[in-house]
Amino acid sequence: MSIGFRIDATSKQVRAGRLHTAHGEIETPVFMPVGTAATVKGVSQDILEDLGVQILLGNTYHLYLRPGVETVRRLGGLHGFMAWPRAILTDSGGFQVFSLNELRKVSEEGVTFRSHLDGSSHFFSPESSMAAQIGLGADIIMAFDECTEYPADRARTKASMELTLRWAERSKRYFEEHKGEVPWSFQELVPSTQYPEKSTASAQGIARASDRVLGTGYSAQSLFGIVQGGMDLELRKESALRTVEIGFPGYAIGGLSVGEPRECTREMIEATLEHLPADKPRYVMGVGTPEEIALYAALGVDMMDCVLPTRAARHGLLFTSEGKISIKQARYAQDAGPLDPKCGCRVCQRYSRAYLRHLYASNEVLAQVLNTLHNLSFYLDTMRRVRHSIRLGEVPYSF
Amino acid sequence: MSIGFRIDATSKQVRAGRLHTAHGEIETPVFMPVGTAATVKGVSQDILEDLGVQILLGNTYHLYLRPGVETVRRLGGLHGFMAWPRAILTDSGGFQVFSLNELRKVSEEGVTFRSHLDGSSHFFSPESSMAAQIGLGADIIMAFDECTEYPADRARTKASMELTLRWAERSKRYFEEHKGEVPWSFQELVPSTQYPEKSTASAQGIARASDRVLGTGYSAQSLFGIVQGGMDLELRKESALRTVEIGFPGYAIGGLSVGEPRECTREMIEATLEHLPADKPRYVMGVGTPEEIALYAALGVDMMDCVLPTRAARHGLLFTSEGKISIKQARYAQDAGPLDPKCGCRVCQRYSRAYLRHLYASNEVLAQVLNTLHNLSFYLDTMRRVRHSIRLGEVPYSF
Numbered sequence: 001m002s003i004g005f006r007i008d009a010t011s012k013q014v015r016a017g018r019l020h021t022a023h024g025e026i027e028t029p030v031f032m033p034v035g036t037a038a039t040v041k042g043v044s045q046d047i048l049e050d051l052g053v054q055i056l057l058g059n060t061y062h063l064y065l066r067p068g069v070e071t072v073r074r075l076g077g078l079h080g081f082m083a084w085p086r087a088i089l090t091d092s093g094g095f096q097v098f099s100l101n102e103l104r105k106v107s108e109e110g111v112t113f114r115s116h117l118d119g120s121s122h123f124f125s126p127e128s129s130m131a132a133q134i135g136l137g138a139d140i141i142m143a144f145d146e147c148t149e150y151p152a153d154r155a156r157t158k159a160s161m162e163l164t165l166r167w168a169e170r171s172k173r174y175f176e177e178h179k180g181e182v183p184w185s186f187q188e189l190v191p192s193t194q195y196p197e198k199s200t201a202s203a204q205g206i207a208r209a210s211d212r213v214l215g216t217g218y219s220a221q222s223l224f225g226i227v228q229g230g231m232d233l234e235l236r237k238e239s240a241l242r243t244v245e246i247g248f249p250g251y252a253i254g255g256l257s258v259g260e261p262r263e264c265t266r267e268m269i270e271a272t273l274e275h276l277p278a279d280k281p282r283y284v285m286g287v288g289t290p291e292e293i294a295l296y297a298a299l300g301v302d303m304m305d306c307v308l309p310t311r312a313a314r315h316g317l318l319f320t321s322e323g324k325i326s327i328k329q330a331r332y333a334q335d336a337g338p339l340d341p342k343c344g345c346r347v348c349q350r351y352s353r354a355y356l357r358h359l360y361a362s363n364e365v366l367a368q369v370l371n372t373l374h375n376l377s378f379y380l381d382t383m384r385r386v387r388h389s390i391r392l393g394e395v396p397y398s399f
Numbered sequence: 400m401s402i403g404f405r406i407d408a409t410s411k412q413v414r415a416g417r418l419h420t421a422h423g424e425i426e427t428p429v430f431m432p433v434g435t436a437a438t439v440k441g442v443s444q445d446i447l448e449d450l451g452v453q454i455l456l457g458n459t460y461h462l463y464l465r466p467g468v469e470t471v472r473r474l475g476g477l478h479g480f481m482a483w484p485r486a487i488l489t490d491s492g493g494f495q496v497f498s499l500n501e502l503r504k505v506s507e508e509g510v511t512f513r514s515h516l517d518g519s520s521h522f523f524s525p526e527s528s529m530a531a532q533i534g535l536g537a538d539i540i541m542a543f544d545e546c547t548e549y550p551a552d553r554a555r556t557k558a559s560m561e562l563t564l565r566w567a568e569r570s571k572r573y574f575e576e577h578k579g580e581v582p583w584s585f586q587e588l589v590p591s592t593q594y595p596e597k598s599t600a601s602a603q604g605i606a607r608a609s610d611r612v613l614g615t616g617y618s619a620q621s622l623f624g625i626v627q628g629g630m631d632l633e634l635r636k637e638s639a640l641r642t643v644e645i646g647f648p649g650y651a652i653g654g655l656s657v658g659e660p661r662e663c664t665r666e667m668i669e670a671t672l673e674h675l676p677a678d679k680p681r682y683v684m685g686v687g688t689p690e691e692i693a694l695y696a697a698l699g700v701d702m703m704d705c706v707l708p709t710r711a712a713r714h715g716l717l718f719t720s721e722g723k724i725s726i727k728q729a730r731y732a733q734d735a736g737p738l739d740p741k742c743g744c745r746v747c748q749r750y751s752r753a754y755l756r757h758l759y760a761s762n763e764v765l766a767q768v769l770n771t772l773h774n775l776s777f778y779l780d781t782m783r784r785v786r787h788s789i790r791l792g793e794v795p796y797s798f
Contacts, residue, residue, distance in 0.1 A: 038757065042764040046745060067732065067757045075735055075753055083749045333466065336474055346445060350482045354474055358437065358466045365441040368764055 002179075003140065003222040003249050005281050005302075009391045013273070013300040016390035019055075019281055021139035022184070022219045023079060023087040026054040028281065029297035029390075031383045032089060032305040033376050037062045038072070038082040041310055042368040043376065045084050051345075051377055052384075055087040055139075057305045060132050061096030065115050065122075069135040077137025077183035089305075090138040091285070092129045092171075092226075095254070098147045106146060108163070126170035130178065130223075137183045138221065142252060143171035145226040150258040157230035161239050164228045168246050175223045182221050224250040224283065231264055233271050240275035250281040250303075257286040257306075266295065273300050290319050290382045297386045298396050309379045313371035316360045319378040325353075327371070332357040345377035401578075402539065402621035402648050404680050404701075408790045412672070412699040415789035418454075418680055420538035421583070421618045422478060422486040425453040427680065428696035428789075430782045431488060431704040432775055436461045437471070437481040440709055441767040442775070444483050450744075450776055451783075454486040454538075456704045459531050460495030464514050464521075468534040476536025476582035488704075489537040490684070491528045491570075491625075494653070497546040505545060507562070525569035529577065533620065536582045541651060542570035544625040549657040556629035560638050563627045567645050574622045581620050623649040623682065630663055632670050639674035649680040649702075656685040656705075665694065672699050689718050689781045696785045697795050708778045712770035715759045718777040724752075726770070731756040744776035 004020035005028075019026040033040050033048070036059045040048060048056070058078055063069065067081075075081040078088050097104050097113045104113040110125030124132075126144040133141035144167050148160040225248035229235035243251060253272050256265050269284055276282050283303035284296055293304050309319065316327045320340035325332075327339075335353035347356070347370045359367035389396035403419035404427075418425040432439050432447070435458045439447060447455070457477050462468065466480075474480040477487050496503050496512045503512040509524030523531075525543040532540035543566050547559040624647035628634035642650060652671050655664050668683055675681050682702035683695055692703050708718065715726045719739035724731075726738075734752035746755070746769045758766035788795035 037761050037763060038754070039763050039765045042768065044745075044765060044768060045749065066761055067753075071733060071753065071757075074733060075751060080735075081751070081754055081757075083751070083754065334470060334473060336479075346443075350444065352474060352480075352482070354466075354470065355437070355480055355482065358470075358480075362436050362465055364436060364438050365764055365767055366438045366443060369441065369443060369768060 001218055002220040003281075004218055005250070005279070007279070009393070011390055011393050011395055014298055014390050014395055015278075015300060015302070016387045017281075017302065019087075019302075020218045021055075021087040021222075023085060023139050024054060026087055027387055028302040029293075029383060029386055030055060030303050031293055031379045032057045032303060033379075034059070034305055034307045034310060035082070035084075036307075037066065038078060040372070040376070041314065042365070042372045045082065047373060048084075048376075049086070051373070052380055053086065053376070055089060056084060058088055058090045058136065058138060059096060060090045060093040060129065060136060061100070061124075063090075063136055064093060064132050065117055069132045073135040073137070073183045077135070079137060079184060087140070088138040089140040089303075090133050090136050090142065092142040092144040093124050093132065094129070094145050095147050095286070097124060098149070106163075108166075110144075111146075126167045127174045130171055130174040134175070134178055134181050134221065135183065140222050140224060140250065141175070143168045143223060143225050143248070145228060145254055147258065148228055148230045148255050150231065150255075150260050152230050154232060154235075157232050157235055160230070161228045161235050164226065165239070165242050165246070168225050168243055172223060172225075172246055172248070175221075179221055179223075222249045224248050224252050224281075226252045226254040226285070227272055227276070228255045229268075229272075230255060231260055231268060233267075236268055236272045237275050240272050244275070244277060248280075250283060251276045252283040252285050252303075253301075254285050256284065257288065262292070265292075266299070269296055269301065270299055290379060293379070294382055294386050294396060297383070297390075309375035310372050313375040314368050316367070316371065318356075318371055319375055327353065327356050327360050327367075329357070333361075339374060340378070343374065343378065343381070345374050347371075347374040347377070401617065401619040402680075403617055404649070404678070406678070408792070410789055410792050410794055413697050413789050413794055414677075414699060414701070415786045416680075416701065418486075418701075419617045420454075420486045420621075422484060422538050423453060425486055426786055427701040428692075428782060428785055429454060429702050430692055430778045431456045431702060432778075433458070433704055433706045433709060434481070435706075436465065437477060439771070439775070440713065441764070441771045444481065446772060447483075447775075448485070450772070451779055452485065452775070454488060455483060457487055457489045457535065457537060458495060459489045459492035459528065459535060460499070460523075462489075462535055463492060463531050464516055468531045472534040472536070472582045476534070478536060478583060486539070487537040488539040488702075489532050489535050489541065491541040491543040492523050492531065493528070493544050494546050494685070496523060497548070505562075507565075509543075510545075525566040526573045529570055529573040529622075533574070533577055533580050534582065537620065539621050539623055539649065540574070542567045542622060542624050542647070544627060544653055546657065547627055547629045547654050549630065549654075549659050551629050553631060553634075556631050556634055559629070560627045560634050563625065564638070564641050564645070567624050567642055571622060571624075571645055571647070574620075578620055578622075621648045623647050623651050623680075625651045625653040625684070626671055626675070627654045628667075628671075629654060630659055630667060632666075635667055635671045636674050639671050643674070643676060647679075649682060650675045651682040651684050651702075652700075653684050655683065656687065661691070664691075665698070668695055668700065669698055689778060692778070693781055693785050693795060696782070696789075708774035709771050712774040713767050715766070715770065717755075717770060718774055726752065726755050726759050726766075728756070738773060739777070742773065742777065742780070744773050746770075746773040746776070 007017040129144035229239040321342040332353040406416040528543035628638035720741040785795040
């Protein structure tokens with residue numbers, strides 16, 4: 001069996017649940033940190049475990065280019081390669097081809113694009129994306145889609161949606177035929193489950209991985225479908241219904257956070273969720289701020305990912321209970337207080353704003369390390385609070 | 400009382416001992432990692448604690464320029480500023496003025512130099528270096544010296560040595576008059592001693608800091624003198640004898656590792672050590688490779704520091720029990736083995752050479768973080784083995 005999803009608590013459209021994968025259980029709604037090139041930039045895997053990260057996202061586009069799928073596959077897939085025993089999700093590569101390539105060429109067959117590293121020419125199709133994602137061996141992999149640009153007129157949006165639907169069928173077909181080729185097996189999982197005992201993960205309410213894997217039978221990859229349809233409510237509905245008709249164990253809402261107003265993002269999410277089956281996990285790709293992820297969870301979204309906490313950290317932008325802080329500002333140069341007095345992360349427990357400001361101003365690598373650690377902690381705490389509210393029967397957001 | 404030094408075991412000229420400071424005990428011979436700008440580049444303080452680091456080195460020149468001594472002083476000195484409860488040593492700034500400044504001007508009074516950051520003009524004298532180091536508040540601070548360039552003729556070397564001796568007297572005089580101005584006090588130390596309990600330091604044979612500070616009375620800074628004299632054995636002897644005559648609680652051998660052959664470095668160290676009191680700690684500045692630090696410890700050196708393990712790590716050069724490895728090499732791209740099979744550090748315990756090679760080749764920040772962690776671990780393990788050998792009555796090096 002590939003994946004399990006159990007809803008524990010609901011309150012109106014909101015729900016808290018658990019995703020079961022071959023690499024452990026994930027409490028939902030969940031925020032997934034982005035580990036583009038098999039690393040969350042600057043943060044080591046043991047610290048991610050300590051933070052309570054239960055699932056990471058990897059980018060197929062980047063990993064395909066470097067170190068290459070075959071290298072990762074031979075080393076046991078992403079789990080073995082990056083020594084991460086918990087769950088992983090990979091995207092299809094489609095979004096990066098869309099966002100990093102001015103010169104891409106889309107055809108019925110797939111997309112020709114140039115590497116942002118060396119300009120070399122490459123081709124992604126639903127089949128090759130599936131092959132790459134099977135080689136990388138994430139627990140959850142994504143159908144190859146076209147992310148419709150913004151703005152786009154109705155004809156263009158519909159044509160793009162239809163292409164994504166045809167590609168979804170091809171993705172599913174290839175996946176069904178090849179999913180046995182995943183580079184890990186049930187047996188291989190057992191040793192890796194020893195990792196969590198080293199960390200404080202169990203103290204954070206996470207069951208030991210060995211309890212999860214042994215006997216659960218969640219030993220295969222899962223392929224999720226992706227809903228497109230631009231900013232058109234009718235097309236979103238049609239895309240959702242027809243993607244559900246193809247049939248996947250989970251559904252993502254793609255094509256958002258591409259430049260549209262935030263109110264529009266929310267409208268699209270709400271309208272699309274209605275047409276997705278309530279008993280399957282629902283994933284909004286590429287969002288958002290702490291307020292947004294709490295809001296979308298309150299709309300009934302189960303999974304989200306975003307580069308914002310990690311990328312903002314590299315620019316010295318830190319999320320706190322008192323709002324966003326730009327640590328580079330001179331006003332923090334003598335500030336002996338913690339970054340966020342309400343935060344329990346190891347950065348806020350140990351270092352002053354003055355020290356963090358000094359590290360950033362001095363271009364010290366530790367600035368990125370500590371800033372990223374804090375921002376991820378803040379995001380994960382936000383989702384922990386959201387899940388707690390849902391389990392208490394509250395709607396975790398004031399509309 | 401400023402500092403205590405107890406020799407526990409000797410074997411010929413070699414000795415193992417303990418330095419007692421207001422911020423804990425240091426087992427000697429010790430290698431001190433360099434934390435130039437109040438950070439060991441890329442490694443957080445809790446990891447340094449876990450590695451068993453008992454004393455860090457800070458660079459007065461860099462800290463004076465950024466964030467400035469007054470900022471550090473107000474935040475409780477370097478210990479408070481960087482949240483490091485264990486011992487710290489600062490250099491005098493003299494060596495950086497020497498190595499980073501083509502345009503410095505040396506006079507009897509001191510050195511005028513330009514900031515490598517913004518070209519602004521600054522002046523260091525024995526008095527201003529002491530004032531800066533008292534403000535930074537390290538446990539051990541260094542006399543302001545002139546590092547004689549290499550090569551230098553006898554007249555130049557002697558003149559430089561005489562200047563260093565006059566500066567040593569001025570350093571001592573200023574320090575004696577102002578040492579009460581250190582930004583930490585006995586009372587302030589007590590809370591910071593809670594830190595080590597969080598780490599695994601105690602498992603590594605380090606007594607709890609609270610046991611060390613309470614009741615020991617080591618609550619002040621210590622000023623060490625520095626022997627110069629270039630590569631001239633007679634001048635080294637004269638410099639040593641006259642520096643000892645001025646009188647310090649510890650002595651450094653400076654002016655080495657400035658381009659001379661390694662055999663010469665060793666000869667200078669051996670010749671100088673003879674003339675330093677056996678009951679005081681002896682510190683060789685700016686050395687060396689793992690083999691060299693083991694060798695110098697076997698000659699009777701108690702303290703060493705070097706940027707080599709941290710700087711080499713940033714260039715992908717890793718020290719292992721099988722020799723030096725350049726992790727960027729393509730031969731490691733598929734290598735599933737640990738970096739060093741005999742190393743117990745968290746990098747070697749978790750990650751493959753292939754993963755470390757990927758991180759380095761992809762210019763990922765985690766490469767620097769993990770490489771530095773391993774290299775420091777290797778250096779600290781080397782010194783741990785050396786101390787163990789000495790305590791067993793062995794000379795820890797095969798000459």
